[in-house]
Amino acid sequence: MTLPSIDTVVTFPSGALEGTATILHIENLDGGKRAVLLDSTPCHPVDLAWPDQPADAAELRTESGTTSVLDCVVGATDGQSLHIGADVPVRKGAEGWAFVAAHIVDGSLPLVEGQAITISVNGEFRAALSAGHTGCHLASLALNAEVAGLWKKDVPLDSAGNPNFDAQAIDRSLITENGSLDEYRLGKSLRRKGFDTEALLGKLAETQEGINRTLATWVAAGSRVHVEAPAPDLSARRLWVADLPDGTVSIPCGGTHLSSLSELSSINVALTATVDGGTPVVRMTTRCVVVQ
Ligand SMILES: [Zn+2]
Structure with missing residues (x-):
């Protein structure tokens, strides 16, 4: 069957965990694996350009059984061939290309193009990544x-009106279960842009304390959080929005999030400094504690 000419419709931005879909294309990969393309999916794939949030854990189900999604990655097709993950030669949203969620499965479950399928995402793992991602943005x-x-x-x-140090x-951002790890490089180019790197390195503990005080205020307010999507296609430019006590803030984001800060009892960061090839690096480790 031909490759899709439009993006996969994605339902994860609104928090969906379950979906039914039609198999549009099955591509055989090395090692007996297959990439399954669907018309729509609740499964969050790893992004190409900024792979901060890991893929969802999910299962595909048909009348004859269930198979685990081993990985879910963004792919792209120009109608001629399918490129997956790091092999995609264009940027997301490129003209003439369809961007798709490629569900990578093994060969254990018979699947055919045109078949109806049910997708179930592991809610516990998703919730932990959503908490971690919301915490990451707030931090x-x-x-x-x-x-x-x-x-x-x-x-x-940034959207709150502060110089966007972040x-x-x-340099690197990784969303983990109920947390995140962000690495900031305090190199020459940042100094040229006018940032006093020495001053930050000289007051890391104080900065950490200040961040944690701010985060405590925001969590106590139990603010509403949501993802704004202008269109349901995978490559639509989505926005994370939080209604904080001092005003609404937003950050462009392709990931998943909590719907309210009342789901958390705390967010805390730890700042540490290291040196990488002569350049100071500040690591911010964020931990969220979820209300039980
Ligand atoms: Zn994000």
Whole structure:
């Protein structure tokens, strides 16, 4: 059967865990694995450009049985061939390309194109990643606010109106279960942009305390959180939105999130400094505690 000409419809941004879909295409991969493309899915795939949130754990179910989704990655097709993950040669949203969630499965369950299928996402793992991702965004905004006074030049602001240290310095971000790990490089280019790296390194403990005070206030307010999607297709530009006590904030985001901060009893960060090839690196480890 031909490859899809439009994006996979995704339902994970609104928190969906279950879905029924039609198999549009099955591609055989190395090692007896297959990539299954569906018309719609609740399963969150790993992003191409910014792979911060891991794939959901999920199962595909037909009348003849169930198979585990071994991985779920973003793929792209120009109608001629399917490229998966790191092999995708274009940026998400590129003209003439359809972006798809590729559900990677083994060969144990017979599947055919055109068949109806049920997708079930593991809710516990999803909830833990959603908590971690929401915590990650809030911690980055609290960090931006805390170091706002260390800029000597103008840089683009975050949605709360603070210089966006996170966007300028982030090197790596990994969402984990109920937490995240963010690495910021305090190199020459950041200094050239006017950031006082020495000052931050000199008051890490104080900065950490300030961030944690801010996060405690936000969690206590139990603010509403949601993901805004202009369209249901995978490559639509989605926005994480939180109605914090001082105003509504947002960050472009392809991941999944909590629906309210009342689901958490705390968010805490720890800041540590290391050096990588002569460049100072600040690590922010964020931990969320979920209300039982
Ligand atoms: Zn995000």
